[in-house]
Amino acid sequence: MKTKALLVFKLDEEGNxxxxxxxxxxxxxxxxxxxxxxxxxxxxxxxxxxxEIIDVDELEFVNLATGTVSTKTSTHMAPYYxxxxxxxx
Numbered sequence: 001m002k003t004k005a006l007l008v009f010k011l012d013e014e015g016n017x018x019x020x021x022x023x024x025x026x027x028x029x030x031x032x033x034x035x036x037x038x039x040x041x042x043x044x045x046x047x048x049x050x051x052e053i054i055d056v057d058e059l060e061f062v063n064l065a066t067g068t069v070s071t072k073t074s075t076h077m078a079p080y081y082x083x084x085x086x087x088x089x
Contacts, residue, residue: 004069006051006062021064023049029081031055036083054079 008028009017028037028051040048053060056079059072 005067006053006064006069008051008064021067023064025049027052029053029083031079031081033080033082036081038084052081054081 008020008023010020010023012018023037025039025041025048026037027040027043027046027048029035030051030053032055038046040046040050047063049064051060051062051064053062054076056076057073059074059076061070062068063070
């Protein structure tokens with residue numbers, strides 16, 4: 001499997017899915033776990049307007065502004081992104 005392209009849609013005011021190349025400061029994470037997004041500015045080293053995908057045999061980074069897909073092929077025993085947790089003591 002190799003990702004060649006990715007389409008991202010947002011919902012407009014009427015609930016219609018509209019194609020977008022700009023998700024602003026967000027980074028979307030897709031894996032075999034629940035998808036989630038975080039503001040890139042909240043985590044040092046993250047890049048905005050990007051989608052990161054992990055699966056068993058590949059890791060991809062998609063820059064939505066340029067349409068660039070970077071792929072790294074390797075085996076991942078646990079192809080999961082775990083969303084940030086709010087742990088209260």
